[in-house]
Amino acid sequence: MNRTSLRTTAPAVTAFALALSLSACGAGNEEPSSSGSDSSLTGTLAGAGASSQEAAVSAWQAGFQTNNPEVTVNYDPAGSGAGREQFLAGGVAFAGSDAYLDDEELTTAAERCGSDVVEVPVYVSPIAVIYQLEGVDELNLDAQTIGAIFQGDITSWDDPAIAETNPDADLPSTNITPVHRSDDSGTTENFTAYLDEASDGGWSEGAIETWPIDGGEAAQGTSGVVAAVGNGDGTIGYADASQAGELGTVKVQVGEEFTEPTPEAAALSLDAANPVEGRGETDLALDLNRTSTEAGVYPIVLVSYQLACQTYEDAAEAELVKGWLTYVASEEGQQASADTAGSAPLSPDFSEQVNAAIETIAGA
Structure with a gap:
């Protein structure tokens, strides 16, 4: 829904x-x-x-x-x-x-x-897809890959699907640790609604408020997710962009471009x-x-x-x-x-x- x-x-x-x-x-x-x-x-x-x-x-x-x-x-x-x-x-x-x-x-x-x-x-x-990965300062991902990461189907940072959208990055073989909310969360519902509609099967759990998948790491509240991602290496999570701090934020593919999570892009x-x-x-x-493909739009x-x-x-x-x-x-x-x-x-x-x-x- x-x-x-x-x-x-x-x-x-x-x-x-x-x-x-x-x-x-x-x-x-x-x-x-x-x-x-x-x-x-x-x-x-x-x-x-x-x-x-x-x-x-x-x-x-x-x-x-x-x-x-x-x-x-x-x-x-x-x-x-x-x-x-x-x-x-x-x-x-x-x-x-x-x-x-x-x-x-x-x-x-x-x-x-x-x-x-x-x-x-x-x-x-905007909801930012936040990450902490040593040696990788910029990261481009499409919706299908993001969905598969949080689904648990992509488990290593040098996976071909990630390499395809980051040809110039030196991606390590570090295991991916997805971080999700442990509490009932509207942020989770909005994030999974995007995955459900845009990931073309990468995510198969629907739009949900309570995280449905075992594995990864669970954290309480937005601040908990940000802290868990920041305290690890190879971690990835989702949080209100205003609270991402110094963590890396993924540029999400929209049409043929990759868009940053800015208020202006969210407003579009x-x-x-x-x-x-x-x-x-x-x-x-x-x-x-x-599922907009309009240039400049940030969809999450x-x-x-x-x-x-x-x-x-x-x-x-x-x-x-x-x-x-x-x-x-x-x-x-x-x-x-x-x-x-x-x-x-x-x-x-x-x-x-x-x-x-x-x-x-x-x-x-």
Whole structure:
């Protein structure tokens, strides 16, 4: 199941956004500032979820709490699966997730909230294929080879399939150690969705959130994968590109070219995104085309969501969540994420749609 993506200018979606915005204004709600700043806000807000958002959330916390000094925002980067579970159980007010809610989770969310869910993409970043291999500073791989490496079918760095796309590299006979997430992970789901769609049989396990194959090395969270790859030789893994650090990052074949994992290249892959069918007006879940051959596009993209209720029993909690998400989606918040985490800011058109959904959040 392909469960992620972002930019769209579909007239129907824009109409939904306009209708939501007009409805909110007609209800007498005061339009928030572009940064979500409101010095009247006070209290503690708890969230949990995607570890890929950790660096961005740190930037958002700093900016939002500066604008609202009487507010404390806590975020546990426990992973997308854990964040969704905590949100659906009512343990946190909002969650971060690298995969949108499935149909069963949507039903649970409606029961938990007593309303529709607000599900908005706020963080766009390439997923880098990271590696550590002594003597090899640049590496080009196609989707089929990446899939076969993580499937466990290619086990040595001097394999002919790797040599074919790296004719000038001095590839050692070092064994390959694939590193994967040990926890339920939206990053894993996005990465395997790419492999499932683009690897031409190199990967045969489908798009999954929980790693299905024995072998290799398992690590908790994005930081755990990065650490495991960095502490080895011959290691390869996958992680949000913003957290790759000094590790090597694979250039992925797209058409006849090999493309680096940059925010600009990731943003290009969002132009063909489509809204997921059958969703409510405040649910902006979208699907990606992961098999693009367009030059300059980086196809392994993470689009991470924040989840909230449209209605909260506690009006003060509703205002905290609304203020937080308004800041996160604002131009200031998106730039803070870009500066700190290397993400691609939301486009103006899509930002308008996101903010229209956030504006509907209110107390019961």
